[in-house]
Amino acid sequence: MLHAIRFKDGKATYVSRYVQTSRYLQEHAYQASQFFKYGDLLGSFGLFAYYLHLLRGELGELVMSYGFANADTGLIYHNGMLMALQDFDKPYVIKVLENGDLQTLGINSYNNKLTSNFTPHAKKDPETGELFTFGSSIKAPYTIYNVVSKDGIMGDPVSITTSGPSYMHDFGITENYVIFMDLPFNFDPENMVTRNDWIYRFDTTKKSRFGVLPRYSKNEEGIKWFEFDEPFYIFHNANAWEDGEGNAILISCVMKREVEHIGHHMSFIPPMFYSASTPGLKGTQLEFPQLFKFTFNMKTGKCYQEQLSTSFVDYPKVNESHLGRKTRYIYTSKFDKLSSKIPSIVKFDLEGQGAKSLESKLDYGGNTYGSEVVFVPSVQTDRPLEEDDGYLLSFAHDEHTDLSYAYVISAQKMETVAVIKLPSRVPYGFHATYMTEREIQGQISNLA
Numbered sequence: 001m002l003h004a005i006r007f008k009d010g011k012a013t014y015v016s017r018y019v020q021t022s023r024y025l026q027e028h029a030y031q032a033s034q035f036f037k038y039g040d041l042l043g044s045f046g047l048f049a050y051y052l053h054l055l056r057g058e059l060g061e062l063v064m065s066y067g068f069a070n071a072d073t074g075l076i077y078h079n080g081m082l083m084a085l086q087d088f089d090k091p092y093v094i095k096v097l098e099n100g101d102l103q104t105l106g107i108n109s110y111n112n113k114l115t116s117n118f119t120p121h122a123k124k125d126p127e128t129g130e131l132f133t134f135g136s137s138i139k140a141p142y143t144i145y146n147v148v149s150k151d152g153i154m155g156d157p158v159s160i161t162t163s164g165p166s167y168m169h170d171f172g173i174t175e176n177y178v179i180f181m182d183l184p185f186n187f188d189p190e191n192m193v194t195r196n197d198w199i200y201r202f203d204t205t206k207k208s209r210f211g212v213l214p215r216y217s218k219n220e221e222g223i224k225w226f227e228f229d230e231p232f233y234i235f236h237n238a239n240a241w242e243d244g245e246g247n248a249i250l251i252s253c254v255m256k257r258e259v260e261h262i263g264h265h266m267s268f269i270p271p272m273f274y275s276a277s278t279p280g281l282k283g284t285q286l287e288f289p290q291l292f293k294f295t296f297n298m299k300t301g302k303c304y305q306e307q308l309s310t311s312f313v314d315y316p317k318v319n320e321s322h323l324g325r326k327t328r329y330i331y332t333s334k335f336d337k338l339s340s341k342i343p344s345i346v347k348f349d350l351e352g353q354g355a356k357s358l359e360s361k362l363d364y365g366g367n368t369y370g371s372e373v374v375f376v377p378s379v380q381t382d383r384p385l386e387e388d389d390g391y392l393l394s395f396a397h398d399e400h401t402d403l404s405y406a407y408v409i410s411a412q413k414m415e416t417v418a419v420i421k422l423p424s425r426v427p428y429g430f431h432a433t434y435m436t437e438r439e440i441q442g443q444i445s446n447l448a
């Protein structure tokens with residue numbers, strides 16, 4: 001389900017709508033859940049549910065040919081289309097209507113050029129207008145890379161060879177490169193039975209690799225792989241850039257191997273992945289994420305990592321008009337380790353001196369917890385904007401009063417500017433985006 005707020009003429013209009021995916025329409029017809037949820041793919045029951053699901057697809061009881069994900073993970077606007085995204089599906093195009101309502105237009109297959117899945121973390125280059133994306137698969141080739149022109153023309157796919165069916169959820173772009181992650185968090189159905197764990201397994205025997213490829217490559221020949229001996233995992237990257245000294249830089253929220261693994265301790269897997277009945281993902285052995293900087297020297301082939309935060313943060317965002325270029329500020333959601341909820345927003349100043357000036361924090365306060373923030377630049381055009389001249393928008397929920405709110409926060413001051421009470425609950429979610437008025441007016445009305 002998408003939750004949206006339209007700000008116009010001093011008023012805010014809230015709406016929530018299901019994306020009309022193939023999965024949603026089938027389940028709506030059944031009036032019941034039919035497809036598996038990733039959080040339920042746990043233990044021997046999870047394995048049974050997974051294979052039963054595949055069997056029902058084989059028998060034609062469930063239609064899989066249009067994908068079976070729920071477009072619930074990420075959003076991006078490009079070339080007149082707001083697209084709702086999930087790792088293992090194609091984009092669903094959503095139209096934002098004048099009154100703020102949301103209408104599903106259908107699947108965007110890029111005139112049948114898109115043969116793979118489409119990451120929820122596609123990157124739009126702010127200067128060229130191109131869209132960079134990849135698709136992950138549990139079958140080889142595990143990663144397919146695509147570039148979409150400013151006008152929405154998708155180029156030929158490039159296969160990227162990774163070590164196996166690792167879950168690559170995000171990547172990075174710089175002005176000249178694209179950075180892939182081949183990390184040891186693998187699709188492994190047997191893990192549900194052999195370890196009574198999840199369908200994805202953090203394999204602590206494997207290394208962590210990053211592949212840096214010139215971004216207009218026609219094949220993967222020019223890729224340079226950088227390897228770290230230790231296993232770790234990354235859902236999200238904040239940004240990437242080149243530093244002018246031959247290095248590609250990547251800023252990421254890194255989940256290291258948990259040092260002390262206690263039986264029922266919940267390792268960091270975002271709570272939206274599992275259902276209320278899930279007893280705990282006991283075998284994942286991943287610590288909560290912290291902010292790190294990776295340096296990949298394109299001349300020497302050497303790589304380094306540097307820890308930037310001690311607090312547990314994820315859902316990193318930057319001013320996206322600087323995407324692929326050096327950014328000073330990163331906005332993150334801070335996780336509480338006991339509850340896996342988000343009590344605070346943390347702004348990092350990468351040019352800050354000392355630990356105190358590096359981070360500034362805004363607490364929602366009380367029993368209120370948030371979701372990902374988006375950075376919206378100020379619209380004053382009579383002067384050059386500072387990188388952090390803008391607002392952070394987020395949804396939050398007060399668990400004491402059971403009321404949900406939209407927050408508007410000054411990104412420079414890290415102070416709340418407005419809090420809007422919403423008429424219904426907004427659950428904690430994954431990712432968010434914003435559209436300008438010009439983009440709303442520039443949307444397509446129908447899919448070709």
Ligand SMILES: [Fe+2]
Nearest residue numbers: 169235236431
């Ligand atoms: Fe994500």
